[in-house]
Amino acid sequence: xxxxxxxxxxxxxxxxxxxxxxxxxxxxxxxxxxxxxxxxxxxxxxxxxxxxxxxxxxxxxxxxxxxxxxxxxxxxxxxxxxxxxxxxxxxxxxxxxxxxxxxxxxxxxxxxxxxxxxxxxxxxxxxxxxxxxxxxxxxxxxxxxxxxxxxxxxxxxxxxxxxxxxxxxxxxxxxxxxxxxxxxxxxxxxxxxxxxxxxxxxxxxxxxxxxxxxxxxxxxxxxxxxxx
Numbered sequence: 001x002x003x004x005x006x007x008x009x010x011x012x013x014x015x016x017x018x019x020x021x022x023x024x025x026x027x028x029x030x031x032x033x034x035x036x037x038x039x040x041x042x043x044x045x046x047x048x049x050x051x052x053x054x055x056x057x058x059x060x061x062x063x064x065x066x067x068x069x070x071x072x073x074x075x076x077x078x079x080x081x082x083x084x085x086x087x088x089x090x091x092x093x094x095x096x097x098x099x100x101x102x103x104x105x106x107x108x109x110x111x112x113x114x115x116x117x118x119x120x121x122x123x124x125x126x127x128x129x130x131x132x133x134x135x136x137x138x139x140x141x142x143x144x145x146x147x148x149x150x151x152x153x154x155x156x157x158x159x160x161x162x163x164x165x166x167x168x169x170x171x172x173x174x175x176x177x178x179x180x181x182x183x184x185x186x187x188x189x190x191x192x193x194x195x196x197x198x199x200x201x202x203x204x205x206x207x208x209x210x211x212x213x214x215x216x217x218x219x220x221x222x223x224x225x226x227x228x
Contacts (some may be wrong), residue, residue, distance in 0.1 A: 010037070011056060012170060022154075023154065023155065023157065024061065024064060024154045024164035026064065026067070026068060028216055030037040031064075033070045034065055035073060042066065042069040044075070045058070045062050045065055046066045046069070046070045046110060047109075048062075048066070048111040049067070049110065049144075049148075050110065050144055054147060060154045062152040063116075063147065063150075063154075063157065064151060064154070067110050067151050067152075068167060069146055069164070069219070070109070070110045071108070071167035071168075071217060074107050074108035075109075075141075076142075076221050076224075077107050078103075078104040078105075078108045078111055078114065079110070080099075081100050081101075081104035081107065082100075082104045082170070084100045085100035085113075085114060085117055086117070088100060089117050094121040094124045095121070097121050098125070101114045101115075101117050101118035101125050103120065105126065109144075110148055112148055112170065112171050112174045112175075113174055115141045115142075116142075116174055119138045119140075119141035119142040119145070120138075122138040123135075124147075126138070134204070135138070138185075140146065145174075149178065149179040152166065152167035152175055153179065156210045156212075158212055159208065159210075160191075160194070160210075160213060163194050163212035163214040164212070164214065165213070165216070165217075166213050166214065166215065167217050167218065168221070169195065169215070172195060172197075174214045175213075176197070176211065180206040180211075181205055181206075182197075182199055182203055182206055182211065183201070184199070184200035184203070185198060185199050186198045187198050188197065190209035190215070191212075192212060193214060193215055194228075195212070195213045196210055196212050196213075197211050197213075197216040198210055200212060204224075
């Protein structure tokens with residue numbers, strides 16, 4: 001397990017210039033139009049972003065259309081599978097949690113929590129002596145997750161003016177912990193359409209005391225679930 005964690009830490013080195021990059025603002029109306037008019041084009045971008053070897057011709061605009069567009073295409077249909085996966089994972093039932101993660105990813109190949117848990121399940125199964133999996137399999141899931149983290153990072157700075165755009169509340173926690181190494185927070189509040197965390201500690205990759213996420217999509221999904 002330590003080898004996996006250390007390898008992931010190496011990936012984080014790309015964040016050294018985190019605050020010195022172009023921001024690509026997310027416009028949900030534009031993405032919705034693209035999904036409505038060209039859903040097959042979005043699916044193709046999702047396939048390219050999910051490929052074992054990254055398609056280096058993908059632009060960050062392409063990645064944004066793929067990640068946020070897939071959220072609209074799958075429309076939360078993987079949520080119950082992700083919940084089952086998380087419950088199994090919490091009980092250390094990694095083999096069955098992995099099965100649920102794969103089922104969730106069959107619905108939404110870019111679900112961050114499912115990707116992270118799939119990789120962790122394989123790593124933990126290997127650690128326990130299971131020889132039916134390889135480290136390469138785990139890295140495939142972690143690598144795909146890293147592509148999504150980099151995509152989310154391009155949508156903002158984490159401040160009130162430029163919040164990071166997410167597709168779910170789970171994205172917020174995965175992004176903070178696994179990408180920015182932010183593990184503890186004092187409070188969480190909804191301010192307008194932003195989910196705002198007041199942090200207990202900052203990190204090498206994020207130095208502000210508050211971090212803002214554009215929760216437009218999570219709020220939309222919540223309203224739908226409540227029948228509003």
